[in-house]
Amino acid sequence: MLTCSQKPPTTQSSGVTAPHLRPATRTTQSRKKLSTRFAGGLLLLALLALALMLSVAFGAREVGWPEIIAALSGQVDTIGDAAVASRLPRTLLAVLAGAALGVSGGVMQGLTRNPLADPGLLGVNAGAALAIVIGIAWFGIDETTAYIWTAILGAGLAAVAVYAIASLARGGATPLRLALAGAATTAALSSLATAVILPRGDIGGLVQSWLVGGVGGATYEQITPVLPFLAAGFVITLLAARKLNLLALGDDTAAGLGEKVAVARAMSAVGAVLLCGPITAICGPIGFVGLVVPHACRLLVGGDYRWLLPFSALAGAVLLTLSDVFGRLVAHPSELDVGIVTAFIGAPVFIWIVRNRKVGSL
Amino acid sequence: MNRLTLQPAARFSQMRRVQARQRVRMLAILGAILLAGVMLTLTLGQSFTPLTTVLRILGGAEVPGAGFTVRELRLPRAVISILTGACFGLGGIAFQTMLRNPLASPDIIGISxxxxxxxxxxxxxxSMSGPAVSVVAIVAGLGVALLIYMLSWRQGVTGGRLILIGIGLAAMLQSVTAYLLMRAPSWTLQEALRWITGSVNGAQLDQALPLLIALLLFGGLLLSRSRDLETLRMGDDIAAGLGVRLATTRITIVISAVALVAFATAVSGPIAFVAFLSGPIASRLMAHRGSLLIPSALVGALLVLLGDYAGQFLLPARYPVGIVTGVLGAPYLVYLILRDNKSRGTL
Structure with missing residues (x-):
């Protein structure tokens, strides 16, 4: 009975896809694909606009149109104006963080050829947290730019270590190995970070800030130092997109096609870490965005990274902004940190991916 | 002729006797180390209390100065450490044996x-306290175990899928824990760390009784299934062929193991990697001489007792035991990942 009910969709779907496989319709197919991409892009842009509006309009305090317009034009005369004005940097940060994490996750999935790769899963959060803690406790760093550099260093080292551990085993970095290596590294690094903090009562509050990631309380002063890093990250990853396409064919094929595999990998890795490191430094750990977004975009635009990465940026921004709005509405008048919301969206997607793909056993 | 056919059997039974003797010796050694550990933690802390004084205090004598330290601080800590460690050790080895994978321990697949x-x-x-918390913890642990199992079911359950889904669920649950802790009216770092990485700080003797009852009840249940558990090691089909009733055995094992882990977690938090480490260490020590349940319980108790002692006195600052075991466990996990593919599944 069960198999019977499963059969018809299979035949039906093969009936649908069959015409596309005929060579004569290839141009129509690619034109159609282009139009899907175009429509998808428009849809995402519309969604982003909607998300921005919602993010400015909704929050702990209910405001009307006059206050929103006043705040957008720079007035902060009433409490309502001020409330809206405080939502602007937060919205900006949500957009930036979502775009950066989405692209970073896409690049990491391409780089590791692994469907489960994600900044959080690769130990980036714990690495950045440990680096910042050590920087503060031992080297006395206290300004945002220094935090960002330290976070990038920690994030990069952790990601490289996790990937190295997973790929040193015979048979390469399977999703399971990568997830386990990430879990082990995260456990060790967060234990170490706590060990550094515990003797120092003065910085104990730091633990709180990386337990759950969020964009609440963001200020423009916090965001400005991140911008150059993100800009560099976006440029580098977009330049690396073609290389990622070749890497997806396998190292040997990519090398055979004239690609310098090591350079391609290094370049994409640097780009990905430049994107997720600074975001982790100011927002804390926001998991699963980098995992979910590229997978969703693959359904929309296929596996070409030149399309996938820009779409991931857009979709990531939409996802994170909407998650933030949702977090504000669902726990009204308090709020749910966006890291919790994304974990609840992301974990089911993670499980769905695990169920639907053949994961190499350890 | 008779002698020739009997000889292998005789040799086999002699071998078994030797193995049994070695097993008893190893258990005795573990027990002795545990006892020595208890004595160490009772006598030597911030101040030194001679063993005779400790024994007199435990006997009920009032010794000014040392009495409070030993009875109210050191003894509860040692007792709780041993009980939680034993619970984690038993729960860990039960899962690892049943699923035939050292990685499938409750603390990696999200049950803790x-x-x-x-x-x-x-x-x-x-705003609950006491045994009610344990009940909620057990219900949550069983719920998560059931959820992981159902989600990883797809024409059978493979170890890899189960572990990955467990990791995914654990990530989600961790963020919930962190959120709840941050929203709690009284946030203290030490209290928060208990629920994130595990700690026996502030242990009290009245927590010990429910824990002891749970250990005896569910540990006893596991021990009564110890032969079936050993048979399961050979694979489900062989075990079924040898007369193990798979469904009942599995359900008993899962419920007992989850209950043990949950009771311990309700007191000390999910002490990192104790469940994961105890079984494999016990397995190395016993070298396939019989059931690993009691050895793992002893190793777990030792890990928590000594880990907590190290965290308190051997390191530059005072750390909760979960930080120590967290740093200890990660390299072993890395080793398991790096290890050759061929030997997978064996502990």
Whole structure:
């Protein structure tokens, strides 16, 4: 009975896809694909606009149109104006963080050829947290730019270590190995970070800030130092997109096609870490965005990274902004940190991916 | 002729006797180390109390100065450490044996995290305390175990899928725990760390009784299934062929193991990697001489007792035991990942 009910969709779907496989319709197919991409892009842009509006309009305090317009034009005369004005940097940060994490996750999935790769899963959060803690406790760093550099260093080292551990085993970095290596590294690094903090009562509050990631309380002063890093990250990853396409064919094929595999990998890795490191430094750990977004975009635009990465940026921004709005509405008048919301969206997607793909056993 | 046919059997039974003797010797050694550890933690802390004084205090004598330290600080800590460690050790080895994978321990596949989230939820949201917290923790742990199993079911359950889904769920549950802790009316770092990485700080003797009952009850249940558990090691089909009733055995094992882990978690938090490490260490020590249940319980108790002692006195600052075991466990996990593919599944 069960198999019977499963059969018809299979035949039906093969009936649908069959015409596309005929060579004569290839141009129509690619034109159609282009139009899907175009429509998808428009849809995402519309969604982003909607998300921005919602993010400015909704929050702990209910405001009307006059206050929103006043705040957008720079007035902060009433409490309502001020409330809206405080939502602007937060919205900006949500957009930036979502775009950066989405692209970073896409690049990491391409780089590791692994469907489960994600900044959080690769130990980036714990690495950045440990680096910042050590920087503060031992080297006395206290300004945002220094935090960002330290976070990038920690994030990069952790990601490289996790990937190295997973790929040193015979048979390469399977999703399971990568997830386990990430879990082990995260456990060790967060234990170490706590060990550094515990003797120092003065910085104990730091633990709180990386337990759950969020964009609440963001200020423009916090965001400005991140911008150059993100800009560099976006440029580098977009330049690396073609290389990622070749890497997806396998190292040997990519090398055979004239690609310098090591350079391609290094370049994409640097780009990905430049994107997720600074975001982790100011927002804390926001998991699963980098995992979910590229997978969703693959359904929309296929596996070409030149399309996938820009779409991931857009979709990531939409996802994170909407998650933030949702977090504000669902726990009204308090709020749910966006890291919790994304974990609840992301974990089911993670499980769905695990169920639907053949994961190499350890 | 008779002698020739009997000889292998005789040799076999002699071998078994030797193995049994070695097993008893190893258990005795473990027990002795544990006893020595207890004596160490009772006598030597911030100040030194001679063993004779400790014994007199435990006998009920009032010794000014040392009496409070030993009876109220050191003894509860040692007792709780041993009990939680034994619970984690038993729960860990039960899962590892049943699923035939050292990675499938409750702390990696998210069951301890689930129990911890349940406990924090009960404390923060419902303002519960005492045994009620344990009940919520057990329900949460069982719920997570069931969820992992159902989600990883796809024409059978493979170890890899189960572990990955467990990791995914654990990530989600951890963020819930962290959120609840941050929203709690009284946030203290030490209390928060208990529920994130595990700690026996502030242990009290009245927590010991429920823990002891759970250990005896569910540990006893596991021990009564110890032969079936050993048979399961050979694979489900062989075990079924040898007369193990798979469904009942599995359900008994899962419920007992989850209950043990959840009871311990409700008291000490999910002490990192104790369940994961105890079984494999016990397995190396015993070298396939019989059931690993009691050895793992002893190793677990030792890990928590000594880990807590190291965290308190051997390191530059005072650390909760979970930080120590967290740093210890990670390299072993890395080793398991790097190890050759061929030997997978064996502990």
């Amino acid at each position: 995290t689930g129990a911890s989230t349940g406990a924090v939820f009960a404390i923060v949201v419902f």
